[in-house]
Amino acid sequence: MRIIKNERAQFMLLAGFIISIGLVITTVMLNNIIFEGNMAGEAGGDPVKYDVVNLMRISEDEMKSSYRNVTSTGQNATLKFSNFTRQMQNFNGNLSRIYALHGTGVNISWDISNWNNTSPLYANFTENGTANGATNWTLIENVKYSNITVNITSISSPFNISITNSTKSWQINFTTAPQNRTINSSQITVNVTWPYSISFINGANASGKFNITGSTSNNRPFTRARDHILNATIIIFTSNMRANITIPISVPW
Numbered sequence: 001m002r003i004i005k006n007e008r009a010q011f012m013l014l015a016g017f018i019i020s021i022g023l024v025i026t027t028v029m030l031n032n033i034i035f036e037g038n039m040a041g042e043a044g045g046d047p048v049k050y051d052v053v054n055l056m057r058i059s060e061d062e063m064k065s066s067y068r069n070v071t072s073t074g075q076n077a078t079l080k081f082s083n084f085t086r087q088m089q090n091f092n093g094n095l096s097r098i099y100a101l102h103g104t105g106v107n108i109s110w111d112i113s114n115w116n117n118t119s120p121l122y123a124n125f126t127e128n129g130t131a132n133g134a135t136n137w138t139l140i141e142n143v144k145y146s147n148i149t150v151n152i153t154s155i156s157s158p159f160n161i162s163i164t165n166s167t168k169s170w171q172i173n174f175t176t177a178p179q180n181r182t183i184n185s186s187q188i189t190v191n192v193t194w195p196y197s198i199s200f201i202n203g204a205n206a207s208g209k210f211n212i213t214g215s216t217s218n219n220r221p222f223t224r225a226r227d228h229i230l231n232a233t234i235i236i237f238t239s240n241m242r243a244n245i246t247i248p249i250s251v252p253w
Contacts, residue, residue, distance in 0.1 A: 059232045062091045067251040111231040125203035129229045129250040135204040139224045141197040146214030152179040159206035165196035225253045
């Protein structure tokens with residue numbers, strides 16, 4: 001009887017052990033499934049698409065950074081184009097080496113002819129800076145203080161800057177070019193004790209440069225500025241695919 005009881009106890013321990021192992025294996029498998037699902041979701045279910053989107057974002061950031069670096073106060077203006085090219089070449093070389101480690105080829109090239117030209121072409125005052133961009137759009141909201149500088153280089157019909165808060169709306173009108181104008185908070189007729197927004201109206205009607213600096217209602221400084229639209233061409237390829245895309249990039253903001 002004692003032997004039978006011992007065997008039963010051993011079988012119970014063995015069954016418990018097997019069940020425990022099964023639960024551990026099931027838990028690990030579920031965790032792996034959830035992890036793979038999350039990774040696929042983040043990549044949009046397409047790793048190539050994820051890589052292209054990521055390259056577009058970092059290339060845009062790098063071109064904006066390069067432009068700001070070479071055009072900032074104190075920089076040698078005669079070397080701005082060569083210094084810009086040098087920074088972008090370093091970026092392209094480093095990026096190519098990183099992707100090569102994963103068996104992927106990457107090349108970034110850039111077109112700065114709108115900027116590097118005897119007669120530079122300036123951006124439209126649309127949301128993305130191109131002629132077909134959103135023509136009425138808000139640059140920033142909840143503004144406490146601002147300094148707006150606008151340089152109109154060409155205009156086909158009226159273009160307006162709208163300053164609006166909860167009590168009033170005020171517009172700055174532009175009808176001719178060339179024209180330079182600076183507006184600070186002391187010149188704004190809305191009640192600036194209330195936070196206000198700054199919007200462009202009919203932005204496709206005009207082109208030029210703008211620079212808007214100031215602080216928000218929670219005392220955070222901001223800058224919104226645009227001079228030109230540059231173009232970046234991104235090529236990514238593996239043994240069985242190749243993607244080639246060109247994107248417009250607003251600089252410096």
